[in-house]
Amino acid sequence: MSGTAFRVAVVGSGPSGAYVAQELSEQAGLDAVVDVYERLPVPFGLVRYGVAPDHQRIKSIVGSLAEIFAHPRVRFLGNVRVGTDITFDELRQRYDAVVVACGASADRHLSIPGEDLPGVASATDFVAWYSGHPDAAVDRFALTAETAVIIGVGNVALDVARMLCRTPDELRRTDVPQHVVDVLAASTVREILVVGRRGPAHAKFSSKELGELRELSGTEVLADPDDLADDQAAAGSTQESPSTRRMLATLRGYAAGTPTGAHRRTVRFAFFRTPVAFVGEDSARGLRVIRRGPGQAEADEVLPAQFFVRSVGYRGLALPGLPFQPDTGTVPHAEGRVMDGTGELAGVYAAGWIKRGPSGVIGTNKQDAVATVAAITQDRARTTKPPRRGYEDPLPLLRERGVDVVEWSAWQRIDAAEEIAGRPLGRGRVKLHERGRMLAVASAQN
Ligand SMILES: Cc1cc2nc3c(=O)[nH]c(=O)nc-3n(C[C@H](O)[C@H](O)[C@H](O)COP(=O)(O)OP(=O)(O)OC[C@H]3O[C@@H](n4cnc5c(N)ncnc54)[C@H](O)[C@@H]3O)c2cc1C
Known part of the structure; x- marks a missing residue:
């Protein structure tokens, strides 16, 4: 990874956030490094908290989403709510691009x-x-x-x-x-x-x-x-x-x-x-x-x-500091580029349900992510901005603010604890459901 890597923040670790991270990290020549912010201590968005529990075959897609988050160019930052723990403007200051993929969680x-x-x-x-x-x-x-x-x-x-x-x-x-x-x-x-x-x-x-x-x-x-x-x-x-x-x-x-x-x-x-x-x-x-x-x-x-x-x-919710269309519950965009009242918001993109509304199956978010990343790569090729010098990692700032960030290895501890919880009950896995317990497991040392 070079010091002038193209740094991208993705907000949301559901399928669209994951597919955006995958597309970016696999683009030859883009040299992208991706941080995926997730407000929950656990990844996968509605695949974990929407897809019905009796549809385990569909849910098994988490296996391929996990491979994306484990990629060396991708970093999962769970338990960080963008808009509260770190503002949207702070992300814009620290990253070359921000992709909003925060889904549609209201009804x-x-x-x-x-x-x-x-x-x-x-x-x-x-x-x-x-x-x-x-x-x-x-x-x-x-x-x-x-x-x-x-x-x-x-x-x-x-x-x-x-x-x-x-x-x-x-x-x-x-x-x-x-x-x-x-x-x-x-x-x-x-x-x-x-x-x-x-x-x-x-x-x-x-x-x-x-x-x-x-x-x-x-x-x-x-x-x-x-x-x-x-x-x-x-x-x-x-x-x-x-x-x-x-x-x-x-x-x-x-x-x-x-x-x-x-x-x-x-x-x-x-x-x-x-x-x-x-x-x-x-x-x-x-x-x-x-x-x-x-x-x-x-x-x-x-x-x-x-x-x-x-x-x-379902309908999307406004993210503080981000343009929002209350009638549709989505962010205004042109081919994935987020628009404010005056035009494109430079370096800000959207993907998934917050971009196009709550429709389609999980796979629809893949094509959608590909389209958003195409806009990012086009803009990157066109930019005349000199490469960013130096990079300020937001992790120390988050820790200073008392945010208990759950990184990928910490999520893997939660994942393992859920499987262990299932064993005495003869079940493959029992989900942890209390945030405090999840964080305790996440921070436990082996
Ligand atoms: C009940 C239900 C059942 C479904 N069943 C199926 C099915 O069987 N098959 C199928 O193909 N599709 C199914 N879907 C559709 C599928 O789940 C969606 O297409 C997909 O999850 C949308 O992806 P997304 O990444 O845009 O949003 P989400 O999956 O919602 O992911 C958004 C993520 O962003 C996070 N986030 C939100 N705000 C913030 C913030 N401020 N800071 C940081 N993170 C934030 C959320 O916590 C969440 O993890 C179902 C949907 C629902 C609602």
Whole structure:
């Protein structure tokens, strides 16, 4: 590494931060050295705290992300919140380029009355809790309801539904913390209603995830036949894509089922229902919807339940000192170059969900990172700025500020401790979920 290496700070260690770091470190001739800042003591973003625990095959991608962070030109700096522990301007002063890849960690609201009543939660909250996110209180959910309503028709809604159906044995095959296994195992939820505002053709489910419900043990899956009776209305148009066609075929299969009531759990789909209010005094007891089904008179319905999860999308949060578009929850950019009111913010780039919003699969962030790094390399080739002389490592400054920085070897201690915690329980891994415990393990000497 030369003294005039091209120094880049990446904010966020989810897939997009990792792929940006990989692209930069592998670019021949760029001589890039990358510091990846992560606000949590652990890496991988939503792969660790979003992707459903029962999707271990998808989660195994952490193996290849780990190789990126272990690269000699990449340094992981965990437990450092950019904007608080170090400001965005301080990063700009110290690095030749800053890439913001901080994801979209907040949730969208329905903005209807009763949304703040106890019993109503966001999928963001519920997913963080079952994933053992250190910001999620252990006792956040009790699951004493009989009926749960999930509002939203995307794959996250299916993740939530599946997690509510998993048996204790299945949960023990995942890495979720023990308190999550205990609460889900004792859950009294029997009926799970997944509600969509528009028709089935507009649902964002992938047919694979939708079909996976069929394989859940002790669970019957049903759909309201009326919602699928009118082919044209259900399809939304006569030119639906092959994936929409497959999804509709799966839903029709569910609609053709006859309820037996003989199962542990029932998952039921209901479309054409627009939520207008949660009803209840001290806690939510029902969801008032307006039903506008094909060929039916508009009707007002109340869907009785005791637990409600709104799953209507994630949104990005503003990073202090960085331009932000509140309407989209993203940073304004042109081909990855962050824009402020007057033009490009020199040396500042964006990647992943904070750049393009919460859409796509993990692999989408790879192409996105490649595009952002292409902009960085073009700018680097064009620059007339003389190479930076000297470099001030931010690590001493962070330590002076009392920040307990978790470097890669310290994360590996957390990683090993999670595997060890699983052994006596016959589980491959049990996640640590308390920040204090994670930091204690991270700083323990062998
Ligand atoms: C519930 C859920 C399930 C999903 N399941 C799948 C799936 O099965 N398959 C699939 O392909 N995709 C799935 N996805 C999508 C996938 O997780 C995303 O495409 C991907 O994680 C987005 O990557 P990102 O790096 O932009 O954001 P993130 O993964 O969110 O990473 C952003 C990182 O930035 C950190 N950060 C935020 N603010 C700061 C700050 N101020 N300072 C330092 N660090 C900061 C965060 O802690 C986080 O680690 C799922 C998403 C969700 C929400």
